Amino acid sequence: MTDQAYNFAYLDEQTKRMIRRAILKGVAVPGYQVPFASREMPMPYGWGTGGVQVTAACLTPEDVLKVIDQGADDTTNAVSIRKFFQRTAGVATTEATAEATLIQTRHRIPEAPLTEGQILVYQVPIPEPLRFLEPRETETRKMHSLEEYGLMHVKLYEDIARHGHIATAYAYPVKVEGRYVMDPSPIPRFDNPKLSGSPALQLFGAGREQRIYALPPFTQAVSLDFEDHPFEASKAPHDCDLCGAADSYLDEVITDDQGGRMFVCSDTDHCRCRREAGHVGRLGTPMIEGVA
Amino acid sequence: MYVAVKGGERAIDNAHAYLAEERRGDPSVAELSTTQIREQLRLAVNRVMAEGSLYDPDLAALAIKQARGDLIEAVFLIRAYRTTLPRHGVSRPVNTAQMAVTRRISATFKDAPGGQVLGPTFDYTHRLLDFTLEANGEAPVAPRAPAMAAVVPHITSFLNRDGMIEEAPHDDTPPPDLTREPMELPADRALRLQAIARGDEGFILSLAYSTQRGYGRTHAFVGELRIGTVAVEMEVPELGFAICIGEIEVTECETVNQFKGSRTEPPQFTRGYGLTFGQNERKSIAMSLVDRALRWKELGEDYSGAPAQDEEFVLMHADNVQATGFLEHIKLPHYVDFQSELELVRKLRAEVEASTMREAAE
Numbered sequence: 001m002t003d004q005a006y007n008f009a010y011l012d013e014q015t016k017r018m019i020r021r022a023i024l025k026g027v028a029v030p031g032y033q034v035p036f037a038s039r040e041m042p043m044p045y046g047w048g049t050g051g052v053q054v055t056a057a058c059l060t061p062e063d064v065l066k067v068i069d070q071g072a073d074d075t076t077n078a079v080s081i082r083k084f085f086q087r088t089a090g091v092a093t094t095e096a097t098a099e100a101t102l103i104q105t106r107h108r109i110p111e112a113p114l115t116e117g118q119i120l121v122y123q124v125p126i127p128e129p130l131r132f133l134e135p136r137e138t139e140t141r142k143m144h145s146l147e148e149y150g151l152m153h154v155k156l157y158e159d160i161a162r163h164g165h166i167a168t169a170y171a172y173p174v175k176v177e178g179r180y181v182m183d184p185s186p187i188p189r190f191d192n193p194k195l196s197g198s199p200a201l202q203l204f205g206a207g208r209e210q211r212i213y214a215l216p217p218f219t220q221a222v223s224l225d226f227e228d229h230p231f232e233a234s235k236a237p238h239d240c241d242l243c244g245a246a247d248s249y250l251d252e253v254i255t256d257d258q259g260g261r262m263f264v265c266s267d268t269d270h271c272r273c274r275r276e277a278g279h280v281g282r283l284g285t286p287m288i289e290g291v292a
Numbered sequence: 293m294y295v296a297v298k299g300g301e302r303a304i305d306n307a308h309a310y311l312a313e314e315r316r317g318d319p320s321v322a323e324l325s326t327t328q329i330r331e332q333l334r335l336a337v338n339r340v341m342a343e344g345s346l347y348d349p350d351l352a353a354l355a356i357k358q359a360r361g362d363l364i365e366a367v368f369l370i371r372a373y374r375t376t377l378p379r380h381g382v383s384r385p386v387n388t389a390q391m392a393v394t395r396r397i398s399a400t401f402k403d404a405p406g407g408q409v410l411g412p413t414f415d416y417t418h419r420l421l422d423f424t425l426e427a428n429g430e431a432p433v434a435p436r437a438p439a440m441a442a443v444v445p446h447i448t449s450f451l452n453r454d455g456m457i458e459e460a461p462h463d464d465t466p467p468p469d470l471t472r473e474p475m476e477l478p479a480d481r482a483l484r485l486q487a488i489a490r491g492d493e494g495f496i497l498s499l500a501y502s503t504q505r506g507y508g509r510t511h512a513f514v515g516e517l518r519i520g521t522v523a524v525e526m527e528v529p530e531l532g533f534a535i536c537i538g539e540i541e542v543t544e545c546e547t548v549n550q551f552k553g554s555r556t557e558p559p560q561f562t563r564g565y566g567l568t569f570g571q572n573e574r575k576s577i578a579m580s581l582v583d584r585a586l587r588w589k590e591l592g593e594d595y596s597g598a599p600a601q602d603e604e605f606v607l608m609h610a611d612n613v614q615a616t617g618f619l620e621h622i623k624l625p626h627y628v629d630f631q632s633e634l635e636l637v638r639k640l641r642a643e644v645e646a647s648t649m650r651e652a653a654e
Contacts, residue, residue, distance in 0.1 A: 006376070035474035040371040045614045046621030070628045077624050079300040107628045125618070136604055138477050163640050169632035188632040208614045210474040236635055251627050252634065266628055 009056040009089040015039060019057035019212070023203060026214035031176030031221075032144075033127050033211040041207065048081055048106060049207030051123035055104050058119055058203070059085065064092045066100035071108035071249065071266035078106070095269050107170075109191040111248045111270040114200035116217065122185040124206035127213065129173040129183040149181050152224065160229055169234075174221040182213065182221070190233045190249045195221040238263040243274035244281040315360050329353035338541075338570025339363055343612065344370030345471065345490045347540050347569050364492075368613045375471070382466070384534055386522040388544050388567075389446055392439075393520035395571075398447045400513050400548055406444040411519060412571070447516040448546050448563065457548060457561040477604055484586055484607065485579070489568060491610030493575045499600040500581035508585045508598030512564060515548035519571050543568050545576040549584050554592040562591060582606065 007013065022036035041049040059065070065085055069078035073095040081104060082093055094100050097112040106123040114120060130140045133151045143149070152173060159167040166172075172189035174196075176182050184195055185204060195202065195215060202215040215221055225231035236250045241262040248270055250263040262283055265271035275287040316323065330337055330353035340352040344367045352370060359365035395411025398404055451457040467482035475487070488496055503510055521541050525534040545566040553559035564584030566576035585600040599605055609615065 012376070012378075035476070037471075037473050040368075040375045040613065042372045044368065044620060045617030046619075047617060047624065049617075070625050074300045075625050076300045076304060079304060083301070106624075107626070125621070137608070138604060164643060165636070165640065167636060167640070169636040170629040186626075186629045188628055190632070208618055234632070234635055234639075236631065249628070250631070252631055266631075 006088050008061070009059045009085065010042075011039065011053065011056045016057045019053055022212040023054065023057065023214060026203070026212050027201070027216045029180075030215055030219045031174075031180030031182040031213060033206075033213045035210055036212050038207045038210040043080070043084070045208035046125060047077060048104070048123040050205030050209075050212070051104050051106070051121050051207075052081060052084070052205075053207060054121045054203050054205035054212060055085065055102060056089075058102060058121070059089050059091060061089070061091065063101045064094050064099055065089075066094050066097065066103045066269075067105075068103065068108060068110070068267075068269075069106040070251070071110070071270075072268040074268065096273075097267075097269050107186050107188075108249070108266060109187055109194045111245075111265070111267045112273075113194075114198055116199040118200040120198075120200050120202045122187075122202065122204045124183070124185045124204045124209075124211070126171075127183055127204065127206040127209050127211040129171075129181050144180060147179070149175075152181060156224060156226070160226070166225070166229065166231075172231075173224050175224060176215065176221050177219060178222075181224070182215075184221070188235070188249060189223065189231075190235045192221075192223045192231070193233055236263050239281060240265045240271060240274075241281045242284040243271045243279045244284070245271070245274055245279070315358070324357060326350065326353040326357055329356050335571065336361075336363060338568075338572045339493060339575070340366045340370055341569040342572055342575060343367040343490050343492065344374065346370050346374045349570075364612050364616050368616070371613055381526055381528075383537070384525045384527065386524060386540075386542070388518070388522055388542070390443060391518060391520040391522045391542070391544070392442075393444050393518050395519040396444060396516065397518075398514070398516045400515050401447060401450075404447050404450060406440070409440070413573075444518070446546065448548065451515070451548070451561065455560065458551070458557075458563060460563060475607060477607070479603060479607060481583070481587070481590075484603065485565065485567075485583060487607045487610055488566075488579050488582055491606075492612035492615070493572075493578070495610055495612070495615075496578045496582055497574060499585075499606060500578035502598065503581050503585045503600045508588070508596055508601040510562075510564070510581070510584045511550040512547040512581050512584060513549075514577060515546045515563075517543070517545045517573060517577065519543045519573070541570050543570065543572045543576040545573070545580045547577070547580040547584060551591065556592075562587070 019036060022034045025034045026032065038050065038053060041052055043049060043052065065082065067073065067078045067082040069075040072078065085091055086093060097103065097110040100118065102119045102121065103110065104121045104123070109120065128137070128140050130143055130152060133155055134140050134143065156166050159165065168189065170188045171183055171186040172192055173181050174184055174192060184192060197218055197220065198215070199217050201217055204213045223231040236252060238250060239246045240248060240250060242264050245265055248265045248267060251266045253262050253264060255262055275284065280286055330349045333356065336356055337349050337352045340355055340363055341347050341349065344352065351373065352366065355366035355369040356363065358369060393409060395413060396406060396409045398408065448457055452459065467486065470483060470486055479487070502508070519541070521539045523536045524538050524540055526537050527534045547564040549562045549564055551560060551562040562584065564580035566579030566583065568576045568579065582600055585598070586603055586606065588595055588601050595601055
């Protein structure tokens with residue numbers, strides 16, 4: 001059902017143009033945070049308003065939309081955002097990563113490699129990678145313009161001195177094309193290698209903080225590290241208990257009050273595809289065609 | 293055996309149906325009409341209009357009803373609606389000297405031209421619960437006085453005649469619009485006032501209170517507080533002159549603050565300014581205190597590090613729609629981030645354990 005009371009994809013055309021201009025600027029200066037006049041959306045700030053505005057500005061009636069939250073298509077907020085665009089844009093939706101032309105995500109990059117022509121839109125809570133080192137926006141903007149990233153390296157060094165490791169598990173900062181340090185949104189650092197050199201266009205929208213930034217296709221994004229402490233993508237040392245995947249990011253599910261737990265793919269589409277292809281994990285059952 | 297949690301869509305629909313039922317409450321009790329809210333909960337309506345940045349008492353009443361009385365939620369509904377409205381133009385600045393006042397008081401002068409007009413105020417009421425309101429009482433009728441003179445001059449203008457108070461700087465540059473442009477810092481006074489006017493009443497109140505208690509003290513008196521209706525005029529290009537498109541009720545507060553003078557300015561009083569939609573005294577007084585505290589730089593005062601002097605701190609945290617959204621978003625699933633932290637903490641703990649074992653063995 002399309003809601004006729006609103007323009008295609010909710011926002012009016014002038015607002016979409018304003019957002020597209022910010023996106024184009026972001027694409028032209030990869031990793032740079034472009035201020036934009038974020039609008040109040042009919043969902044709360046912090047729930048994906050930046051991503052929703054970027055998606056609204058990019059959607060065309062021919063698009064096929066996929067929305068994930070924590071890698072899953074069926075988490076409540078993913079359902080809510082998908083429904084919003086079904087209602088206001090009437091676009092086709094899918095759960096299959098390969099079929100989607102535009103994917104809006106919160107906290108994950110799909111396991112299946114993205115392809116040329118696809119757009120991945122990230123919901124970003126705090127776009128500023130330096131924010132927890134320096135709370136003032138006026139200061140951090142200055143630091144970016146002067147390429148003054150020493151503070152970040154000191155922080156990473158202190159982590160190593162204290163813990164023996166860099167103690168950042170998600171939202172792990174990257175340097176884009178040797179220039180801007182960028183927050184990849186709170187994806188687990190397991191996903192960081194997928195940011196770099198992706199054939200897809202990656203757009204980042206932060207509604208409350210009024211910022212848009214981008215990684216154009218085939219842009220280099222290097223996770224910050226030290227020569228003697230190289231970056232390490234980490235995940236739970238298990239295989240998926242449903243599909244047996246050894247190389248996908250896993251969620252831990254508590255199964256009883258006796259310490260029982262299982263590990264399953266956080267990317268629900270990836271897990272389903274593997275099970276349909278006949279892969280069975282430790283606790284999985286062989287999947288019969290069409291029955292979940 | 294683990295079964296993937298499905299059916300999020302149905303759960304959401306059912307939750308919303310439950311919410312709608314809860315909103316209505318006991319169906320044997322008569323339903324509250326939006327006109328009742330508009331007329332009898334007027335101060336709530338005013339707050340929603342002020343923080344929602346939209347002067348429409350009927351819509352504000354509807355939002356309060358839909359939000360089950362949660363005023364921040366009602367402000368959010370109004371904001372989300374407001375942002376979809378087309379923009380036909382910009383009004384001329386309202387002339388508050390021409391206000392038809394229902395209340396006008398000064399704390400700095402015992403009397404002044406125009407007089408002290410108390411109007412409908414809670415001040416001097418004894419806060420004793422009035423149990424007669426539990427029954428449906430008669431509609432109270434207040435005694436009436438003849439209407440006041442058309443123009444009630446501002447009290448600060450009397451001070452100004454002797455140069456005792458700074459001039460209100462005259463500025464004809466169109467003010468920035470924070471609903472259409474991203475907030476840029478440092479902000480000018482017009483932008484700051486705009487942000488504070490739609491900022492959360494509680495937040496602005498607490499900031500103002502903190503200046504009174506010494507965190508960025510500016511020692512404010514209420515020079516004048518006035519409430520009443522003003523005409524809204526708009527230039528229509530096709531006509532070539534301004535026409536009145538309606539009237540709105542506003543509350544205006546001007547504070548008079550101590551100022552010991554600087555290298556360029558002799559000692560004189562300075563101003564803080566507050567203006568809100570509707571009768572909204574607490575907010576407009578608080579606004580004028582925070583406005584004054586934020587002016588330390590232009591007046592050459594010291595920055596004492598007080599929160600109310602810190603423009604970035606005040607402007608970035610005053611909006612309750614932003615604040616509540618971000619605060620409540622931590623209810624959303626965070627399995628993925630939490631899992632990565634879990635792995636990290638496990639790894640660090642394993643290493644600590646291993647090293648204590650080693651030390652014990654040695």
